[in-house]
Amino acid sequence: MADRWQVEVDRSVCIGSGMCVGAAPDGFRLDSARQSHPVAPVADAAESVLAAAEGCPVEAIIVTVAGSGEAVFPPEE
Numbered sequence: 901m902a903d904r905w906q907v908e909v910d911r912s913v914c915i916g917s918g919m920c921v922g923a924a925p926d927g928f929r930l931d932s933a934r935q936s937h938p939v940a941p942v943a944d945a946a947e948s949v950l951a952a953a954e955g956c957p958v959e960a961i962i963v964t965v966a967g968s969g970e971a972v973f974p975p976e977e
């Protein structure tokens with residue numbers, strides 16, 4: 901099952917730690933203001949992207965299934 905994920909970074913929350921870039925160098929990039937951006941807003945599901953979302957110290961990374969909008973991270977309560 902090859903899900904496509906929609907990846908967003910809440911830049912009002914991101915503190916620019918860069919941990920997501922370390923976890924998923926293909927998935928995230930820091931801009932000159934040290935704010936994280938997904939490299940692509942919709943991408944193939946990847947463990948590294950999930951690990952980055954789980955590892956973000958402020959939970960700024962929101963991952964949903966593209967199309968259905970089903971929560972991937974943070975998981976639905």
Ligand code: SF4
Pocket residue numbers: 909913914915916917918919920921935936955956957958959960961
């Ligand atoms: S890990 Fe979280 S806080 Fe750190 S740069 Fe990435 S999105 Fe921002």
